Amino acid sequence: MEISDAELVARAIAGSEPAYGELVRRYERPLFSLILRLVRDAAQAEDLAQDVFIKAIRALQSYDPSRKFSSWLFKIAHNTTIDHLRRRGLDTEPLESGEDDDFGPLRSIADTTIAGPADELERRELGEALDRAVGALRPEYREVMLLRFRENMAYEEIAEITGLPLGTVKTHIHRARKEMAEILSAMGYGR
Amino acid sequence: MPRETTRKPAFEKLPAAWLEAEARGDDSAAEEALASLMTRLPEASPRPGFAARVLRQSGVVKARRDLFARRSVQWAIAASLVLAAVSLLVVPGVVKAVLSPFAGSFSVAGVLGGASQLFVLAGRWVSAGAAYWRLASDIGSACSLALSKPPGALLLLGLSIVGAGAFRGLNRLMSPERSAFHAPSH
Numbered sequence: 530m531e532i533s534d535a536e537l538v539a540r541a542i543a544g545s546e547p548a549y550g551e552l553v554r555r556y557e558r559p560l561f562s563l564i565l566r567l568v569r570d571a572a573q574a575e576d577l578a579q580d581v582f583i584k585a586i587r588a589l590q591s592y593d594p595s596r597k598f599s600s601w602l603f604k605i606a607h608n609t610t611i612d613h614l615r616r617r618g619l620d621t622e623p624l625e626s627g628e629d630d631d632f633g634p635l636r637s638i639a640d641t642t643i644a645g646p647a648d649e650l651e652r653r654e655l656g657e658a659l660d661r662a663v664g665a666l667r668p669e670y671r672e673v674m675l676l677r678f679r680e681n682m683a684y685e686e687i688a689e690i691t692g693l694p695l696g697t698v699k700t701h702i703h704r705a706r707k708e709m710a711e712i713l714s715a716m717g718y719g720r
Numbered sequence: 721m722p723r724e725t726t727r728k729p730a731f732e733k734l735p736a737a738w739l740e741a742e743a744r745g746d747d748s749a750a751e752e753a754l755a756s757l758m759t760r761l762p763e764a765s766p767r768p769g770f771a772a773r774v775l776r777q778s779g780v781v782k783a784r785r786d787l788f789a790r791r792s793v794q795w796a797i798a799a800s801l802v803l804a805a806v807s808l809l810v811v812p813g814v815v816k817a818v819l820s821p822f823a824g825s826f827s828v829a830g831v832l833g834g835a836s837q838l839f840v841l842a843g844r845w846v847s848a849g850a851a852y853w854r855l856a857s858d859i860g861s862a863c864s865l866a867l868s869k870p871p872g873a874l875l876l877l878g879l880s881i882v883g884a885g886a887f888r889g890l891n892r893l894m895s896p897e898r899s900a901f902h903a904p905s906h
């Protein structure tokens with residue numbers, strides 16, 4: 530049976546090194562994926578993800594166990610990434626999805642649930658199409674879409690993470706869905 | 721903007737289900753379908769050893785330090801050196817004190833006899849040492865003769881490359897974090 534996040538946090542605070550390691554391993558991929566899709570640079574994404582975990586570890590004593598650990602961690606990730614984007618001056622510019630994006634780590638992931646080469650090709654096509662569609666969204670839409678539909682978070686959690694009013698989160702998601710549907714339709718899906 | 725394409729992808733069940741729900745205006749079905757569709761979005765991994773780097777950087781795990789970098793070891797070495805230097809200063813006095821009870825029993829003949837015995841022993845020791853040096857010299861000559869020819873030199877070069885490769889491989893095995901780039905595991 531998998532140990533809960535709360536239990537791992539309690540063990541980590543008590544000084545268990547493996548508990549710290551397990552917490553990082555449990556969230557490194559979702560966190561890195563989200564940050565990578567926001568900053569679109571693998572090296573920067575890794576540095577930011579590292580910063581996020583270091584901040585979280587140093588602030589672990591102040592974590593309130595009544596809240597979800599994932600929400601707390603993603604909030605740190607949100608703040609760290611937004612600060613970075615602001616410093617880079619990209620917060621108001623939509624990021625275009627281009628061939629020169631540093632997205633190597635995303636492309637090289639294999640899905641072991643796929644059976645044959647044809648399925649693998651189809652999976653890759655769809656994965657790349659989704660990737661382009663998500664990448665074409667505005668950063669603020671992109672983040673809420675990923676938190677909602679990739680991390681399966683509730684609207685309230687997303688509002689807490691992003692610091693946006695609940696109504697704004699719902700509006701962003703609604704508009705992002707419409708935008709993404711148009712993009713995928715333009716790519717030839719659903720015809 | 722995404723590129724327009726006329727090709728209809730084969731793997732369209734999930735997108736179609738979502739797009740149909742969106743077109744119908746069925747919000748809950750659309751959200752459910754989109755959540756299923758988004759499971760197909762590729763996930764990324766940081767480079768291997770990410771967790772270990774985080775734990776080290778955050779101070780949870782202390783990096784392995786060089787033995788001689790430890791303050792206690794440095795103090796021990798310094799103390800040993802000072803002790804050795806002080807010992808050298810007091811050695812003559814200690815020897816004199818140890819030999820003083822036998823001072824009356826020494827005679828010129830005895831000292832000369834002892835010295836000659838020491839001289840003989842030293843001669844034997846040097847000749848034995850010379851034999852070892854001769855052997856080493858013979859081995860060295862044989863090696864240099866072999867290496868002065870192309871096959872010998874090539875053999876040495878090959879052995880050096882293999883040795884260096886083995887050392888590098890071992891080094892990488894012992895410190896996996898040094899391999900910066902990787903094919904992400906899944």
